[in-house]
Amino acid sequence: MKNEQRVQHIVEDFDENKFRDSLINWFKTEQRTLPWRDNQDPYRVWISEIMLQQTRVDTVIPYFNNFLTKFPTPEALAEADEQEVLKAWEGLGYYSRARNLQNAVCEVVEAYGGIVPSDPDELGKLKGVGPYTKGAILSIAYDLPEPAVDGNVMRVLSRILKVEDDIAKQSTRKLFEAMVYRLISKSDPSSFNQGMMELGALICTPKSPSCLLCPVQEQCRAFSEGIETELPVKSSKKKQKKLPFVTLFVQNESGEVLVEKRPDQGLLASMWQYPMVPLTDVDEADVRTWFYGEYGLTLEIGESIDKVKHVFSHLIWEMQVVPAVVTGGELDRERAEFVDSKKIFELPFPVSHQKIHKHINP
């Protein structure tokens, strides 16, 4: 059945006007004070929405304030050095967001005179701007009645309207978009969309929702049946694969430490790290030989001084941290260099390797 027909069926006997009014009134009185709600500046809304992808509000706030201070306008961000942008993103995760954002801002400056497009097609073509972010910018910054369906919205609507589709599937997001097109307030789409997300964040939470405080409890089908914690339905993802490494803390005669820039694609792209030896490819006894082949340096390797476990969304690094000093050879490795302790903190490091910084002054 087509989504529009399903929506028509689902909202039968549902008081849409009452729902809109209750939601928007609740949002206007109960919304949190957040830095990106100071005004409707599309650039600020854009930055906030990118940072908020898969990331909690409390985590984003300090990053947002710092980022806007460093890069207050599209022009400032477009001109900035990529490493500087990554440094401002350091610790926030999903670093391709930062790289895509800068790429998109450059396009806005060059093709649209620095004005964030209010045209859905133009906006949606920008790097890093997907269906959710597009709708969020259009509704919040430009007051256009476009759906902005994120995890909150799917959870709230699945409960209110008792929708049992698997929200892990792409097709289900489109069903909810069709639903929002039908339900959204044409006079205040911004408060409607933000109200849905705010409700999901403050009241209609995943584990133990505060239904007694909910402004639309009266209309919630899941609550009336006592199945609010059974929804939404979401298929579980498989668990992470463990990858073992030896991570080398290599110092030269001057006490400088060897670090390297990761490739510009893939995991932690263009971030910095200490050299890692994958124990899936290299035997622990052959680390010294392997390192000479890869880096052109001979080492005297010490005893392991630390064990670092780092969990990603799709894999787990288990790193043995091993100190070493250079005994000979010539550094022959792209994007690798010895740096002093001052320089090292100016480079963008993923959290996994920040855990190793503490050994800088042994």
Next chain:
DNA sequence: AATGCGGGGGT
């Protein structure tokens, strides 16, 4: 349609 892509907080 499925997978890769970070990191932190809640339960």
Next chain:
DNA sequence: ACCCCAGCATT
């Protein structure tokens, strides 16, 4: 442990 979070790009 597991789940989730104001998701997107790539295949």
